[in-house]
Amino acid sequence: MVGRITARRRVTRIRRDAAPTQRADTLAVEEPLEIRVRGTSISVTMRTPGNDFELVAGYLVSEGVIATGADYSTARYCAGTDADGINTYNVVDVSLAAHVPATAPGLARATTTTSACGICGKDSIESVHTASVRDPGADPMTIAANAVLDLPDRLRAEQTVFDKTGGLHAAALFAADGTLLTVREDVGRHNAVDKVVGWAVLADRLPLTGTVLQVSGRASFELVQKAAMAGIPMLCAVSAPSSLAVDAADDLGITLVGFSRGESMVVYTRPDRITAPVTEHAVTEHAAVAPN
Numbered sequence: 001m002v003g004r005i006t007a008r009r010r011v012t013r014i015r016r017d018a019a020p021t022q023r024a025d026t027l028a029v030e031e032p033l034e035i036r037v038r039g040t041s042i043s044v045t046m047r048t049p050g051n052d053f054e055l056v057a058g059y060l061v062s063e064g065v066i067a068t069g070a071d072y073s074t075a076r077y078c079a080g081t082d083a084d085g086i087n088t089y090n091v092v093d094v095s096l097a098a099h100v101p102a103t104a105p106g107l108a109r110a111t112t113t114t115s116a117c118g119i120c121g122k123d124s125i126e127s128v129h130t131a132s133v134r135d136p137g138a139d140p141m142t143i144a145a146n147a148v149l150d151l152p153d154r155l156r157a158e159q160t161v162f163d164k165t166g167g168l169h170a171a172a173l174f175a176a177d178g179t180l181l182t183v184r185e186d187v188g189r190h191n192a193v194d195k196v197v198g199w200a201v202l203a204d205r206l207p208l209t210g211t212v213l214q215v216s217g218r219a220s221f222e223l224v225q226k227a228a229m230a231g232i233p234m235l236c237a238v239s240a241p242s243s244l245a246v247d248a249a250d251d252l253g254i255t256l257v258g259f260s261r262g263e264s265m266v267v268y269t270r271p272d273r274i275t276a277p278v279t280e281h282a283v284t285e286h287a288a289v290a291p292n
Contacts, residue, residue, distance in 0.1 A: 004029050004049040004089075005161055028167040030187045035059060036078070036093040038102075048161075048168065048186045049089065052077075054198030055186075056092050061197050061206070062226045067133045069204030071100050132228045134207050137253015137270075139233035141176045141210040145265075145276040150178070151214040152238050152260050158183040159216070170216040171196045173208065173232075181211065189217045190226065197230045207231025219258055224248040234273060236260050241268060 011025040028048055035043045035056050047055060053075045060066045073095040077087065155172040162168045162185060169189035173181040173196050184195035193215065200206050212234040213227050219241035225248060227235045235249065236257040246268045249256035255270040267274060 004031075006164055026164045028161065028165040028187055031088070032090055034091045036091065037065065038095060039093060045188070045191065047188060047191045051184055051195045051198070052089070052092055054184070054195045054202060055191055056094055056198065057201035058194030058196065058198030058226075058230075060094065061201060062194060062222075062229050064132070064229065066096065066100060066201070068206050069201050071097050072201050073097050132231075132252075134228060134231035135253070136228050136231055136233040139209050139231070139253075141233055142273050142275050143176050143178075143212060143234070145274050147178045148212070148236060148257060148274060149260060149262060149265060151212065151236055152216075153262065154180065155183065155214050155216060159185060161185050162216075168192075172214045173200070174212045174214060176210045176212070189215060189220075190222050192216075193223055193226050197226060200230065209233065212236060214260075218242070219245045219256060221245045221248055224252065224254060224256065227254055228252045233270075236265070 005028070007027050007029050008024050009027055010022060012020050012022050014020045030046055031049055032044050033047050033049075033052060033055065034041055035045065037060070043059070045055075045059070056075060057066070057072055060072070066072055075092055075094045077089050078091050078093045151172070151174060154174075155170055158172065158180070159168065159170045162170065168185040168187060169192050170183060170185045171189070171192035172183040175181060182196055182199045184192050184199070186192040186195060193213065196213065197208075200208055208230045211232050213223075213232045214236045215223060216238060218239040219235055219237035221242060221244040224235060224245045228248075232254070234255040234257070238260055239258065241249075241256055241258045246256060248254075249269040253270060255273045256268045257265050257274075258268060259266045
């Protein structure tokens with residue numbers, strides 16, 4: 001399975017004022033994964049192969065199908081072959097514990113979920129607001145500002161496949177004391193988060209109270225939703241959040257950080273969890289307003 005994370009292709013490199021050159025290039029693999037629960041197909045998502053059982057487990061948490069490791073039973077690769085009859089390892093069927101009710105009919109996605117979309121195929125925006133059994137807003141965790149600012153570089157240092165391809169997102173889970181718990185990479189940022197949450201499912205570590213989720217890209221609504229479903233009280237991103245992500249984080253009591261890039265960050269919601277260095281005077285910046 002490890003070899004399928006990347007692929008080699010012959011490419012032509014063209015530079016200004018230089019002759020074209022050809023060389024082998026390493027690409028991040030993107031393949032479909034069909035997710036089945038008790039034999040029923042519920043979704044097809046595009047992902048980077050690897051940690052597939054974690055991806056599926058995390059996806060089921062995000063969709064509200066399971067809430068703890070005790071809800072999850074087993075997973076296996078099943079039917080799915082290429083033209084030569086070789087198993088593609090692109091179909092996973094999950095067995096859940098006996099106490100978990102039958103999968104709701106509305107769970108099945110109407111379309112394939114691309115690597116750029118975490119909620120594609122949902123019937124309505126209301127169905128995205130899956131009721132969470134967690135209350136991340138009640139989590140009393142705090143973390144030092146300097147520790148938060150260190151997280152992007154610590155995540156980047158763990159992106160081994162990105163170093164080879166330049167084409168993968170990543171998500172990392174940290175404890176409030178800064179301990180790195182796990183890192184996962186994928187072509188889809190939502191998949192990377194599902195793999196992190198799935199790691200917690202298989203390790204029976206849900207809910208993820210007192211943790212920080214650091215992601216390599218922007219903070220979108222579905223990432224806030226996934227954090228809430230796993231009980232993660234803080235989500236940090238190196239890029240911008242969307243307005244809906246901020247609204248959701250505010251409603252859910254999640255600390256949302258954007259533009260976290262070494263020396264500064266922007267805290268959009270619940271700044272009380274971040275203990276900033278003590279200064280003599282607090283400064284409030286006011287945006288200039290153009291006259292009517």
